[in-house]
Amino acid sequence: MKTYLTIALQAVEQAAKICQQVQAQLVEEDSLTKKDRSPVTVADFASQAIICKRLKEAFPEIDIVGEEDAQSLRQDENREVLNKIGQFLPDWSVDQILDSIDLGNGEPGALFWTLDPIDGTKGFLRKDQYAIALALLKDGQPVLGVLGCPNLPFNGQADRGTLMYAIKGEGAFTLPLGGGEAKQVHVSDNDPEDVVRFLESVEAGHANHSLQGRLMAHFGDRAKAVRFDSQVKYAVLARADADVYLRLPNSEKPDYREKIWDHAAGALIVQEAGGTVTDMFGKPLEFNHGKKLMANRGLVVTNGKLHQKIIELLNRG
Numbered sequence: 001m002k003t004y005l006t007i008a009l010q011a012v013e014q015a016a017k018i019c020q021q022v023q024a025q026l027v028e029e030d031s032l033t034k035k036d037r038s039p040v041t042v043a044d045f046a047s048q049a050i051i052c053k054r055l056k057e058a059f060p061e062i063d064i065v066g067e068e069d070a071q072s073l074r075q076d077e078n079r080e081v082l083n084k085i086g087q088f089l090p091d092w093s094v095d096q097i098l099d100s101i102d103l104g105n106g107e108p109g110a111l112f113w114t115l116d117p118i119d120g121t122k123g124f125l126r127k128d129q130y131a132i133a134l135a136l137l138k139d140g141q142p143v144l145g146v147l148g149c150p151n152l153p154f155n156g157q158a159d160r161g162t163l164m165y166a167i168k169g170e171g172a173f174t175l176p177l178g179g180g181e182a183k184q185v186h187v188s189d190n191d192p193e194d195v196v197r198f199l200e201s202v203e204a205g206h207a208n209h210s211l212q213g214r215l216m217a218h219f220g221d222r223a224k225a226v227r228f229d230s231q232v233k234y235a236v237l238a239r240a241d242a243d244v245y246l247r248l249p250n251s252e253k254p255d256y257r258e259k260i261w262d263h264a265a266g267a268l269i270v271q272e273a274g275g276t277v278t279d280m281f282g283k284p285l286e287f288n289h290g291k292k293l294m295a296n297r298g299l300v301v302t303n304g305k306l307h308q309k310i311i312e313l314l315n316r317g
């Protein structure tokens with residue numbers, strides 16, 4: 001597992017650097033709108049290209065299931081975006097860029113990587129929080145997870161981003177992006193009688209803020225809301241800066257199923273930091289139903305001590 005970890009950390013570090021460069025000089029033309037009307041940027045594509053290339057060089061036999069693909073970039077009308085990606089990958093040919101992005105078109109199997117090259121693209125566009133999320137899944141469960149969080153200060157140092165990783169059964173660790181000593185992280189110790197810090201999506205369309213609001217009301221003044229984009233929420237909870245992360249289905253999209261790359265890395269990191277991750281009914285997440293969490297609805301992520309209480313409150317009808 002150590003070899004997987006070393007390569008995964010290097011790949012995420014490399015991608016994080018490019019994402020930071022793109023974000024520093026981001027212009028409107030750097031993004032496209034996908035079929036589902038969500039945005040994708042030069043940085044999402046460059047990040048996926050770099051990480052897929054690195055993983056495939058090291059582990060040619062392991063499929064990669066990535067969020068993005070190069071189909072839109074192969075169309076003439078998007079040539080500008082493709083050229084822009086090339087500016088950030090100066091030694092790469094156009095075909096190398098396109099083909100490396102498409103290395104992420106693998107299928108979920110007994111052992112595969114899942115990659116979200118930028119999770120929280122809307123946060124990235126706002127120059128706010130986003131994460132590069134990579135996980136290795138074996139027999140339907142994440143066994144290695146890495147989260148690169150370029151805009152999440154490490155130890156309060158605003159100029160240093162945060163890297164977090166976990167190996168199943170071995171704990172969760174954090175270090176600064178750019179290198180440094182890895183330290184183990186643990187979730188908070190807060191119980192239902194303490195202050196409860198709730199994490200929620202910035203994008204109202206990705207969650208059900210009104211249901212969450214009703215649940216928080218149960219805790220009165222002790223409930224605090226904290227909003228972050230992306231899987232940064234998992235990293236924040238794993239290092240005890242928050243206690244609960246709820247992702248409840250939105251009434252506008254009641255049938256929405258979560259994508260595996262939006263949760264695999266973060267869920268393992270929180271679990272290895274001592275927390276609990278289930279769906280809104282208390283059922284463990286099942287990552288062996290293709291690219292979506294088809295057997296689960298909504299998500300409840302807690303420090304463990306709060307889990308039962310939250311599930312009870314959500315399901316009391």
Ligand SMILES: Nc1ncnc2c1ncn2[C@@H]1O[C@H](COP(=O)(O)OS(=O)(=O)O)[C@@H](OP(=O)(O)O)[C@H]1O
Nearest residue numbers: 118119120121122123201202203205206229230253
């Ligand atoms: N309707 C709906 N419900 C739930 N989730 C959705 C929905 N639509 C999109 N997405 C996914 O949300 C991912 C971003 O996660 P967050 O909502 O936590 O971040 S953010 O506040 O929106 O930035 C985002 O991931 P990225 O596309 O990688 O940014 C989407 O996969």
Ligand SMILES: [Mg+2]
Nearest residue numbers: 038039067121
């Ligand atoms: Mg997306």
Ligand SMILES: [Mg+2]
Nearest residue numbers: 116119120262
């Ligand atoms: Mg995502």
Ligand SMILES: [Mg+2]
Nearest residue numbers: 067116118119
């Ligand atoms: Mg994404």
